[in-house]
Amino acid sequence: MATEFNHAGIETPDEHNRETYTISDLSDEFGVTPRALRFYEDEGLIQPERHGMTRVYHKRDRARLAWILRGKRVGFSLADIREMIDLYDLGDGRTKQRAVTREKCEERIAALSEQRTDIDSAIEELKGFLEVLDKVEAEDKA
Amino acid sequence: MATEFNHAGIETPDEHNRETYTISDLSDEFGVTPRALRFYEDEGLIQPERHGMTRVYHKRDRARLAWILRGKRVGFSLADIREMIDLYDLGDGRTKQRAVTREKCEERIAALSEQRTDIDSAIEELKGFLEVLDKVEAEDKA
DNA sequence: AGTTCCGTTCACGTTAACGTCAAGCTATGA
DNA sequence: TCATAGCTTGACGTTAACGTGAACGGAACT
Numbered sequence: 001m002a003t004e005f006n007h008a009g010i011e012t013p014d015e016h017n018r019e020t021y022t023i024s025d026l027s028d029e030f031g032v033t034p035r036a037l038r039f040y041e042d043e044g045l046i047q048p049e050r051h052g053m054t055r056v057y058h059k060r061d062r063a064r065l066a067w068i069l070r071g072k073r074v075g076f077s078l079a080d081i082r083e084m085i086d087l088y089d090l091g092d093g094r095t096k097q098r099a100v101t102r103e104k105c106e107e108r109i110a111a112l113s114e115q116r117t118d119i120d121s122a123i124e125e126l127k128g129f130l131e132v133l134d135k136v137e138a139e140d141k142a
Numbered sequence: 143m144a145t146e147f148n149h150a151g152i153e154t155p156d157e158h159n160r161e162t163y164t165i166s167d168l169s170d171e172f173g174v175t176p177r178a179l180r181f182y183e184d185e186g187l188i189q190p191e192r193h194g195m196t197r198v199y200h201k202r203d204r205a206r207l208a209w210i211l212r213g214k215r216v217g218f219s220l221a222d223i224r225e226m227i228d229l230y231d232l233g234d235g236r237t238k239q240r241a242v243t244r245e246k247c248e249e250r251i252a253a254l255s256e257q258r259t260d261i262d263s264a265i266e267e268l269k270g271f272l273e274v275l276d277k278v279e280a281e282d283k284a
Numbered sequence: 285a286g287t288t289c290c291g292t293t294c295a296c297g298t299t300a301a302c303g304t305c306a307a308g309c310t311a312t313g314a
Numbered sequence: 315t316c317a318t319a320g321c322t323t324g325a326c327g328t329t330a331a332c333g334t335g336a337a338c339g340g341a342a343c344t
Contacts, residue, residue: 024320034321039302053309054321073260075217078301102275105268112265116258118215123254126247133244166290176291181332195292195339220331 021057023048030069040068045082075115084108163199165190172211182210187224217257226250 023034040046041055046064048055057065064085071081087104165176182188183197188206190197199207206227213223229246 070260070264073257074264098275105272109265109268112261116261118212119254119258122212123251126251130244130247
């Protein structure tokens with residue numbers, strides 16, 4: 001009889017190609033701590049299933065986590081991210097709700113575009129600095 | 143007789159075209175609080191002159207502030223920024239020091255490039271979501 | 285002389301995003 | 315059967331980047 005649950009070790013092959021993940025599966029894969037995942041759950045960003053006490057993550061949760069982490073990388077707060085996720089989940093809102101959603105999205109896009117140009121100029125500036133270094137180096141050799 | 147110091151109000155014209163700034167000149171211009179500027183000073187990011195007790199900022203300080211704020215916008219911590227400023231100030235370091243500097247710069251550039259692609263895909267994703275909204279809207283009208 | 289502004293220095297408070305124990309349950313391998 | 319590994323829930327600690335008074339000084343209108 002197959003054990004109903006098998007946390008670590010070798011994959012149970014009869015579980016048709018990994019549909020679920022443990023907390024450390026995901027935290028290992030994404031390079032974050034389990035604590036972080038529990039925190040995101042407390043904040044309402046993910047809602048994994050439970051088998052008894054233990055969390056069981058599905059692909060949907062995995063995808064959300066990816067979203068969250070990318071959001072963080074581009075400078076969003078968890079509150080921002082939750083807001084966006086909520087908007088995303090709201091596919092059936094009434095017209096007015098959708099207008100709000102649209103506005104939020106556009107705001108985000110504008111902010112991100114601004115960030116992009118900031119990053120571009122920071123990169124340029126750093127490259128310029130590298131060139132200065134090269135020059136000094138060359139002068140030194142002469 | 144010209145008053146030696148004139149905080150607010152109309153510009154004193156005999157002070158050949160604004161070479162110095164008060165703390166609130168700068169904080170107003172850049173949209174931050176004086177507290178922030180003092181904090182940056184405590185952290186060793188800027189070192190304005192003093193006339194008695196009061197801080198007097200020059201163009202150099204203004205430029206630094208601009209650097210700091212852009213750094214923040216692209217996600218650097220104040221510690222990161224101080225590190226970069228220190229590197230910048232070190233124009234005369236010996237060869238090995240310069241190698242370290244170069245490496246740091248390249249690391250930064252790499253990180254920033256990664257951030258850029260993250261931002262790009264976030265923007266794409268948001269645009270995709272907007273299209274979904276458009277679709278739903280269109281269906282509603284039908 | 286008095287009030288108003290703008291500046292100053294402590295020094296404690298705050299928020300976000302976890303880190304870090306502590307204490308306990310539970311299934312699996314030795 | 316017991317230890318070990320991995321899961322759980324509190325709950326307090328931590329860091330960064332300021333916010334927020336408190337209490338004061340000095341110039342400048344009125």
